[in-house]
Amino acid sequence: MTRRLNLNIGINTTGYLMQAWPYRTGSRHDIYDPDYYRRLTELAHKGVFDAVFFSDHPALITDPRARPFHTLDPLILLAALAAQVPDIGLVLTASSTYNSPYNLARRTQTLDIISGGRLIINVVSSFLPNVAANFGKEPLPPRPERYARATEFLDVAKKLWASWDPRREGEVPEDRFWDASSAQPIDHDGAFFHIKGPLNVPRGPQGHPVLAQAGASEGGIDLAARHGEIIYCNILSRGAGQAFGKKVKDRAVSFGRDPAEIRIVPGLVPIVGETREEALRKHELFSGAGSEDGLLKRFVAENGLDPDTFDPDAPLDPQRFVPDPNRIMAVGMGMGLVDLLTHETLTARQAVRRTEGAHRLILGTPEEVADQIIDLWEDGTVDGYTVQPPRAPDDIAEFVETVIPILQDRGVYPRRYEEATIRDRYGLPYPN
Amino acid sequence: MTRRLNLNIGINTTGYLMQAWPYRTGSRHDIYDPDYYRRLTELAHKGVFDAVFFSDHPALITDPRARPFHTLDPLILLAALAAQVPDIGLVLTASSTYNSPYNLARRTQTLDIISGGRLIINVVSSFLPNVAANFGKEPLPPRPERYARATEFLDVAKKLWASWDPRREGEVPEDRFWDASSAQPIDHDGAFFHIKGPLNVPRGPQGHPVLAQAGASEGGIDLAARHGEIIYCNILSRGAGQAFGKKVKDRAVSFGRDPAEIRIVPGLVPIVGETREEALRKHELFSGAGSEDGLLKRFVAENGLDPDTFDPDAPLDPQRFVPDPNRIMAVGMGMGLVDLLTHETLTARQAVRRTEGAHRLILGTPEEVADQIIDLWEDGTVDGYTVQPPRAPDDIAEFVETVIPILQDRGVYPRRYEEATIRDRYGLPYPN
Numbered sequence: 001m002t003r004r005l006n007l008n009i010g011i012n013t014t015g016y017l018m019q020a021w022p023y024r025t026g027s028r029h030d031i032y033d034p035d036y037y038r039r040l041t042e043l044a045h046k047g048v049f050d051a052v053f054f055s056d057h058p059a060l061i062t063d064p065r066a067r068p069f070h071t072l073d074p075l076i077l078l079a080a081l082a083a084q085v086p087d088i089g090l091v092l093t094a095s096s097t098y099n100s101p102y103n104l105a106r107r108t109q110t111l112d113i114i115s116g117g118r119l120i121i122n123v124v125s126s127f128l129p130n131v132a133a134n135f136g137k138e139p140l141p142p143r144p145e146r147y148a149r150a151t152e153f154l155d156v157a158k159k160l161w162a163s164w165d166p167r168r169e170g171e172v173p174e175d176r177f178w179d180a181s182s183a184q185p186i187d188h189d190g191a192f193f194h195i196k197g198p199l200n201v202p203r204g205p206q207g208h209p210v211l212a213q214a215g216a217s218e219g220g221i222d223l224a225a226r227h228g229e230i231i232y233c234n235i236l237s238r239g240a241g242q243a244f245g246k247k248v249k250d251r252a253v254s255f256g257r258d259p260a261e262i263r264i265v266p267g268l269v270p271i272v273g274e275t276r277e278e279a280l281r282k283h284e285l286f287s288g289a290g291s292e293d294g295l296l297k298r299f300v301a302e303n304g305l306d307p308d309t310f311d312p313d314a315p316l317d318p319q320r321f322v323p324d325p326n327r328i329m330a331v332g333m334g335m336g337l338v339d340l341l342t343h344e345t346l347t348a349r350q351a352v353r354r355t356e357g358a359h360r361l362i363l364g365t366p367e368e369v370a371d372q373i374i375d376l377w378e379d380g381t382v383d384g385y386t387v388q389p390p391r392a393p394d395d396i397a398e399f400v401e402t403v404i405p406i407l408q409d410r411g412v413y414p415r416r417y418e419e420a421t422i423r424d425r426y427g428l429p430y431p432n
Numbered sequence: 433m434t435r436r437l438n439l440n441i442g443i444n445t446t447g448y449l450m451q452a453w454p455y456r457t458g459s460r461h462d463i464y465d466p467d468y469y470r471r472l473t474e475l476a477h478k479g480v481f482d483a484v485f486f487s488d489h490p491a492l493i494t495d496p497r498a499r500p501f502h503t504l505d506p507l508i509l510l511a512a513l514a515a516q517v518p519d520i521g522l523v524l525t526a527s528s529t530y531n532s533p534y535n536l537a538r539r540t541q542t543l544d545i546i547s548g549g550r551l552i553i554n555v556v557s558s559f560l561p562n563v564a565a566n567f568g569k570e571p572l573p574p575r576p577e578r579y580a581r582a583t584e585f586l587d588v589a590k591k592l593w594a595s596w597d598p599r600r601e602g603e604v605p606e607d608r609f610w611d612a613s614s615a616q617p618i619d620h621d622g623a624f625f626h627i628k629g630p631l632n633v634p635r636g637p638q639g640h641p642v643l644a645q646a647g648a649s650e651g652g653i654d655l656a657a658r659h660g661e662i663i664y665c666n667i668l669s670r671g672a673g674q675a676f677g678k679k680v681k682d683r684a685v686s687f688g689r690d691p692a693e694i695r696i697v698p699g700l701v702p703i704v705g706e707t708r709e710e711a712l713r714k715h716e717l718f719s720g721a722g723s724e725d726g727l728l729k730r731f732v733a734e735n736g737l738d739p740d741t742f743d744p745d746a747p748l749d750p751q752r753f754v755p756d757p758n759r760i761m762a763v764g765m766g767m768g769l770v771d772l773l774t775h776e777t778l779t780a781r782q783a784v785r786r787t788e789g790a791h792r793l794i795l796g797t798p799e800e801v802a803d804q805i806i807d808l809w810e811d812g813t814v815d816g817y818t819v820q821p822p823r824a825p826d827d828i829a830e831f832v833e834t835v836i837p838i839l840q841d842r843g844v845y846p847r848r849y850e851e852a853t854i855r856d857r858y859g860l861p862y863p864n
Binding site: 032057058066067103109134177 | 446453454460461464466489490491492494495496497498499500502503504505507508509511512513514515516530531532534535538539541542543545546562565566567568569596598604607608609610611612613615625626627628629630631632633634
């Protein structure tokens, strides 16, 4: 295998799709049971997934119609999973807005060591007012300030992660325990942070945790281009994906980086059926829409279209779907549909089958799903996917049993874990 | 067993005493090896210790003559240990000065759930300038402000820990995943914190983590009396211990608490020999003093005495040993010697054998050590001890092999783990 497909898998309480829970197996108390997450991670390990991805917000969504999407703290949960499940990488989501760099750098370096170099950090600048309300009186900082803070947060985290390196030790005299010069202060003095250092945890087995970055706003792309090694995004089609990848990599070059240090790993919602028809029916159920008409009604409502003049079989105008920048959501999540319609002419009836939960939706038999996964990977549009199963545990188990063996038979996906660190498994260079 | 001895054990890189490392077995790279801490915790589990205690500072001490005392982050390390070692309780030290209540409440509630109700939190208000330097430009807040913040920190943590309780759920209609009214905002608005809540992690198996509190300054005693369930302190003699215990419990009563909710569990440095003479020689080595004369020289230097007029065999005046309040150290750590000398008349030659590393030192054969442990416990002066072995792993292994069986034979200490939660093991009440 000269080049291989990378697959992460999203783990979110009952699964990725908010309204799929009535169709899952298990108890509703699973969502705060650590053993449930161990079982899901073991399922993912059976499927040789590169990493389990835990998205996160530090707030409880108390909408009575929804299910809690995040509960157990992922930093703590991943530390336990690192001790329980071998090999598999661990994607931690952590807020750069509401953590201090010293504490987070120390905790993540510790987790990277405990896991033997399996940690990926997805640093997010929180965008929800109900998160801000758990951290003080101040409203959310404006987006540019959040991204500026996130950028400096990662600058300083990198300095801290490298500040104590026992491999720098010289000869240690017999009456000394260590060569203390192997640890050096960082004396960081920036716009947001003033930190002396050094970190009291030494460098880990992969230099520092792999950095994931999401977000398709200009600030998000800047941050991804400066620091991102794995880019999580929504790519709904080849044209849109190639444009996005080029944009991020060109920007990275402008910051002096080698674009070969970047992997594009967008979200993907697969729905598998014994036939394509069965997959379509599952989509209608798991989305909560109930039927194709329901999907179209939701499309009309979500995009503020006029139901009286709406023609589900007329080609759509992409300009009509540019998201409102004042809407409270991650900007990147709203961009997918515009990008899709810019690169392909589609009707609403076609478009509703191309995206669910803001990510690329692929529907069909296991063979059809595998074909669509390989399709954009084969020509380099993407390096892999972050699979977001609608239901957990059901759709993780099904994907592992039905789709993974096909990818393995096609020779694009490994049958067992080989490299020890997640950095090596993604073919990413080690930091100096 | 109607009343039982509780024992925690301190785990600190090479052991508690700074200069004992030349006499320990193992590699100096052990100190940042998670597997080393797993082995130490398994040793402690073999000894049926109630809990492993990880002290902490979020800073690296770069003194070339010392060994790093804290490296791996204890929050992360304890999460891994919770998954690896059953039964044993886990004492986390965390700074109320340099954590945000929402994040820490969420992380600790998660760890309490993962461990099945085995978490104890030792909240400390950081007192070292090199810790402050890792968290911004501001110097350490003055001590009263740090304690006021710590008090409000625990007030708000208790509200957050109780804010989502699935046991409050009513009937859940079939089309709903949960009863969202089981989670309620806390709307905390205080001098230091403004937090909406609810926490997105539900109550754990023991209501909330057990709260440990250290510190013998007035602010520390207030905080212990308001929130402490397990009091970590230095008690060098019966008289001093009874006075301290009465002070904390009287203060707790003044805050409306039941003193039966408080356990006094001071530090203890045991040094075991086949004979008492061997234990004395080990003390001289592990302390770094080398001989009894060395111990006396150190005593003179540490207390600023005049070496020319110093008589090691003259009774000491306690007033001469009141610690300088401007010295940078935890106030409680300096109080032990004054308290000891206030309650017992001792010479310097006797005093240097009563305390090491600011805690009560007990020296002798395993039988003599067991006698001295039972002594202050039997009459209720203390409820147990936090054993601080000079060397790790050596002195943990030795204590488990030689002292624990005697305590078990005397019927004061259990032979196996019985209660599931650490709250039950300490006989502490569940919060409402």
